[in-house]
Amino acid sequence: MKKSDKTLHLGAFLYAVGHHAGGWRYPDNEISSLLDLEYYKKVAGIAEKGKFDLIFFADRLAIPDRFGNNFNNSIRYFASFRLDPVALITALSAVTSRIGLVATASTSYNEPFAVARAYATIDHLSKGRAAWNVVTSTNDGEARNFGRDAHFDHATRYERAQEFIEVVTKLWDSWEDGALVINREEGVYGNPEKVRYVNHKGEFFQVKGPLNVPRAPQGRPVLVQAGSSERGRDFAARWAEVIFTAQPALEGAREFYKDINGRLAKFNREPGSVKIMPGVMPIIGETEAEAKRKEELLRELVHPLAGLSLLSDSMNQDLSQFDLDKPLPELDTMRGNQSRQKIVAQLAKEEGLTLAQLGKRFGASRSHRVLVGTPAQIADNFEEWLEKEACDGFNIMCPYLPGGLNEFVELVVPELQRRGIFRKEYTGVTLRDHFGLERPNPVV
Template identity: 45%
Template sequence: MTRQMHLVAFLLAGPTAHHHGMWRHPETLNAFLDPQSYEHVARVLEQGCFDGLFFADVQGLYNYYNGSHDTVVEKGGQMALLDPVPLLSLMARVTKHIGLGATLSTSLLNPYQIARTLATLDHLSGGRVAWNVVTSSSAIEARNFGLDGLPPRNERYDRADEVVEACMALWDSWEPDALVVDKASGTFADPSKVRAVNYQGKWSRTVGPLTVPRSPQGHPVLMQAGSSDRGREFAARWSEVIFTLQHDVEGMQAFYADVKGRMAKYGRAPEECAILTSVDPIVGETESIAREKQAYINDLVDAELGMALVSYHLGVDLSRYPADQPLDDIQMEEGSRGSFDVLVRATKAEGLTLGEAARRFATSEMCPQVVGTPESVADQLQSYFEAKGCDGFILTPTAFPGSFETFARAVVPILQERGIFRRAYTGRTLRENLRG
């Protein structure tokens, strides 16, 4: 059977996604407080046979730039204005097949809360839920949850291992046939098939059993997006879907080979994890129209907002530096070096200044903008896919919901005609569709 491409949509319940000019685009509805907007995009993506959609989440307002959240609020930066979990419940009600992903932090939430919420969603959706596992990276998020701050990065992943282990034990605390509901005998559930878990880790503890019976998938599909060495180890152990940000095909191939190569030590086959790289598709009727659309969309990005965004990703207040300073002349403190190096590698060849690099970052977070006619966009995606740079793509919008509508109607049929993308869902659950 021909290897099949996977497609997942990136959503954020606010004014923008990766492209920080999205809310200013004339075709963006800015209906981020309207439930019908989320129901509509779920239907569009399901009609396009997407494997799934997921909501990124930010539990605070970025305040690294100038020590304030003012720039992010005023200029419409990355904000999660609504809790994604209720939105996924809405979307589950109007769809039958598409996967539904929630971002929940192992640094901020306890295992029982995570396990109960996601098992409930998995029941309500008929087995279509994914958990995007994050460790959080912002001190403001920690303080919003009553914590003094976040632990060091490697310790955050050690804690995440424990939280996932505890959740898995809770999801396994009801056997598949524990729920009986026999009116004649008076037996509602078999207590011998409902067990306490008594999980005891260094940072996480839970007694169990979970109050929610075993869900259709047994446990949600696990997603993750860590790129550090420790993050890749976590992904190799747990992830069924990886969301990665790479800047070129060589970076995609290196990441793909590295993570797949780590999986064997955890008793996992490479095909048990789909690695999806982020791209921003911009589709036009002709190549020149597509390039004009790209130029127009990218011109909507605010330079100062770009500086605020990069400040968050580096954990450094870039307002302290001149915007015309060469990027690689900036001395970053320990702890921000990894993100800084990624930014430098992606921009150094062009000799970009700090301001130019920040503006570029705010258009796509340095991920490829795949631009062209429907046929050439399909060509580019197929090229990345067949070069073993990925197993598919996380698609991020530049206009909402128009980017997804255009892609589903114009590009998906071409991928289907080429035999590398499904024409219909064949599985009952998200996991079955990912493995199918």
């Protein structure tokens, strides 16, 4: 059955009770408490049962309030709060055993020592399953919670991110393996020759080190990135080991895949050393018609202002100033997530959507691809994307949770396994093992 030697990697991109802004109102969806660890344990358990490579939590550092410069619609129409994603993967490290744990942390509003330490700690507690999704943050609401009036401009935040990640990797490398001797007879606990200062003095940061956590089981926790702008692509090609990306169509995804892999050589990296995982929202039915009915129902459940709150937040623009019954006007500035803004503007133009309609659309999948069909149709599509070198796998964005993930694991995963393009069992222990990524040696 297998047409390709490549196999897929799967991530469970977890968000609220599902990515679809109508997901929390979906009838089959059990009402779960987003504040209860049991809910997250359940969802992580389903993903681990489905042999996923990882679960992933994104982040925003503020309640969305760009739309109308207040949070009213965000609070009213969807679950706009977010528990700390680093805390979530840490708690889940204690109640899962194989699945990779990816949490987002911003380089704009953290300190590198704290980030290096937190992820190294989680890598130890999880025995090598931690990954850091590096983001530069998006909007002014986040800036205002961290002492600034506006978010850093695009260039500055990438310069800061660049230096931030350099410091973090230096800190991770400040302990070699074998630094802990623990010779009780002779009273020697460690070998200071295997520990070093980092003495970083840069434009944004000054950090002496060493880290106060020994070298992590994975050497370095896995680095995940999602930049898709020109600058973001270079950044990803230099640093990322896994890339999450929004790719609405096959051709664009192939172009992105080729482009990123083509940039690796510039940074002395081997082809295949970065795994590219576009987001996709599967809406699954026993028949295609059933799947389409589900999609329609979900769309009806979205309040347009929920979608527009999310879109204003992502674009870092107040869209309440425009007429909801007219198309999205041309905006002369790009202030937030640039690649996302391009996708949205193109979609609105091609389909002639009003702003209200665009809100509902954005509320559905946040401009990620929606794949509506039977398990076999979804597997066909995944196989095609894999064969045509459009991706190394997918970040699965269930419209509603935990139900949607359960359906995916029960119906789609076995179909992928039958075709030989997805693992039946975990063969390794760490997240690097799942991806076939090398454990890096310290760079001295």
